[in-house]
Amino acid sequence: MIYVVVGAGPAGVVAAEQLRKLDPLANIMIIGSEPEPPYSRMAIPYYLTEKIDESGTYLRKADQHYSLRDITIIQQRVTKIDTAMNTVITESGEKYRYDKLLLATGASPSVPPVPGIDLPGVHNCWTLEDAREIVRLARPGASVLLMGAGFIGCIILESLVLRDVKLTVVEMENRMVPRMMNEVSGNMIKRWCEQKGVDVHTSTRADSIESAGGGKLKVNLNGGQSVEADLVITATGVKSNMQFAIDSGLHSDQGILVNSFLQTSNEDVYAAGDVCQGKDFSTGEYTVQAIQPTAVEHAKVAAGNMVRGHRSEHIGNVNMNVLDTLGLVSASFGLWMGAEGGDSSELVNEDAYRYLNLQFKDDVLVGASSLGLTQHVGVLRGLIQSETPLGVWKDRLMKDPMRIMEAYLACSQAQVATA
Amino acid sequence: MLKSLNIDPGKCTGCLQCEMACSLENEGVFNTAKSRIKVFTFHEEGRFVPYTCTQCDEAWCMQACPVDAIVINAATGSKDVKNDLCVGCKVCTIACPFGTINYNADSGKVVKCDLCGGDPQCASACPTDAITYVDANATGLDKMRQWAGKTDNAGA
Known part of the structure; x- marks a missing residue:
């Protein structure tokens, strides 16, 4: 068998490893478009703060990791899939035949439609190459404007503050991390950042960017204010890298469409990770989650389904995120905004920057979000995904959500429940 | 054994x-x-x-780690955090459904049994x-x- 994996991020690498595990004799190839060893974008913020060097971002650390597993890595951009001939074609015209193909091409930053967005000095922070540029430009004392305070914006925000730049953040929504935090907790993060000296503008849009001379940029905000910056970093969301797949005839929506076996509209082609519109555990709907744990789980399920005799259905992933914004840790899980006809309980401690919000449907936890909590947060995922009936603990949690760990132990762990 | x-x-x-x-x-x-x-x-x-931690076979923490910082200890079967590799991203802390790998703000790394x-x-x-x-x-x-x-x- 010949397995070709397009994309050298976490989904591509985990899939290739899983394919090797299940099919020791197969021919396995990863084709990635970046001129780097497979690395993790998740680690880039820590590279920006110089907590790690470039090799610290690599997905696998051993020199011979891929060759020992007989996984070939090719650095080329795939531009077309010839599904009739089971062949992928690269930018330079090389062709690679496959029996089964996995598309794990990830996502790219979406470019906001702002005049001046293509000026020098405006950068994304997505690839290792972007990060090198930011390290070069975000010198101590430099003025930096960050467009977007979503997950990626916030994770970069921390790195920028640690680099001692003068930082201004502009976010269109009325709070920070709007896809992870509600108004209460999203604004607690905002207040936290402001206290640390970051200038945060929510409900604000950059209308245009212009050159202000001397290498500086001027960013005009809606409402008339403008901000001067040495560097503008955009983090306004990502979109799946799938144009080549669409052009090759695969069906798509927000991402490449798959069935519950992560198989695309072509039976020999599978998809995983940020490019894949896979099933959401909580809603049953197909969405692009674009998170690390989902990428890895997609990869394992898809790889299994690509190998004869290992077919398994993808039951869906709980959407979840964890973020550290200048030391304030936030997390969200599942239906953190609530379920229709459900109940919720909330603990707010504005002064201590602690927050916990639990969302229930009947006596089952279906979503949660937290701020300032770092111990045992994983049980929130555990309770959501196992759909554990909470029984009497539902009412106790309605009164005091902080008893979540007791509820978990009492309801989930047989050794406790039977005693 | x-x-x-x-x-x-x-x-x-x-x-x-x-x-x-x-x-x-x-x-x-x-x-x-x-x-x-x-x-x-x-x-x-x-x-x-x-x-x-029960050192579960699924090793959710290890699977979710984006930088290969959690490894199986061949002698004991435990899943160990390699401090020199952990960047402190915390993905493992939300991935582990048992809540038994946690972030330590003092070290900037995660800790587990x-x-x-x-x-x-x-x-x-x-x-x-x-x-x-x-x-x-x-x-x-x-x-x-x-x-x-x-x-x-x-x-x-």
Whole structure:
């Protein structure tokens, strides 16, 4: 068998490893478009703060990791899939035949439609190459404007503050991390950042960017204010890298469409990770989650389904995120905004920057979000995904959500429940 | 034969010797807040439940790690955090459905039970045998793993 994996991020690498595990004799190839060893974008913020060097971002650390597993890595951009001939074609015209193909091409930053967005000095922070540029430009004392305070914006925000730049953040929504935090907790993060000296503008849009001379940029905000910056970093969301797949005839929506076996509209082609519109555990709907744990789980399920005799259905992933914004840790899980006809309980401690919000449907936890909590947060995922009936603990949690760990132990762990 | 921690909450008196021993062994201080094993108190029933990582086969933490910083210890079967590689991204802390790998803000890394390399100090310190270190198949681990199976997405 010949397995070709397009994309050298976490989904591509985990899939290739899983394919090797299940099919020791197969021919396995990863084709990635970046001129780097497979690395993790998740680690880039820590590279920006110089907590790690470039090799610290690599997905696998051993020199011979891929060759020992007989996984070939090719650095080329795939531009077309010839599904009739089971062949992928690269930018330079090389062709690679496959029996089964996995598309794990990830996502790219979406470019906001702002005049001046293509000026020098405006950068994304997505690839290792972007990060090198930011390290070069975000010198101590430099003025930096960050467009977007979503997950990626916030994770970069921390790195920028640690680099001692003068930082201004502009976010269109009325709070920070709007896809992870509600108004209460999203604004607690905002207040936290402001206290640390970051200038945060929510409900604000950059209308245009212009050159202000001397290498500086001027960013005009809606409402008339403008901000001067040495560097503008955009983090306004990502979109799946799938144009080549669409052009090759695969069906798509927000991402490449798959069935519950992560198989695309072509039976020999599978998809995983940020490019894949896979099933959401909580809603049953197909969405692009674009998170690390989902990428890895997609990869394992898809790889299994690509190998004869290992077919398994993808039951869906709980959407979840964890973020550290200048030391304030936030997390969200599942239906953190609530379920229709459900109940919720909330603990707010504005002064201590602690927050916990639990969302229930009947006596089952279906979503949660937290701020300032770092111990045992994983049980929130555990309770959501196992759909554990909470029984009497539902009412106790309605009164005091902080008893979540007791509820978990009492309801989930047989050794406790039977005693 | 791999060994694992066997926890019998019925025998636990809540003395917290395990937490003290864990903290001393791993952090060099007697500070229960730094322990990797936690004793939870059920006030209504007057019960105590020691709780830590079961070193589950699924190794959600290890799977989710984006920088290969969690590895299997071949000698004990434990899943160990490599401090020099952990960047502190915390993805493992939300991926682990048992909540047994946690972020330590002081070190900027995550911490979890590593069975003290094969001589778990919590078990040694426990005066009532509520925590013992025994052959893996003799423990209630299977039950917990069964439960873990309910959250297993990968199937294979």
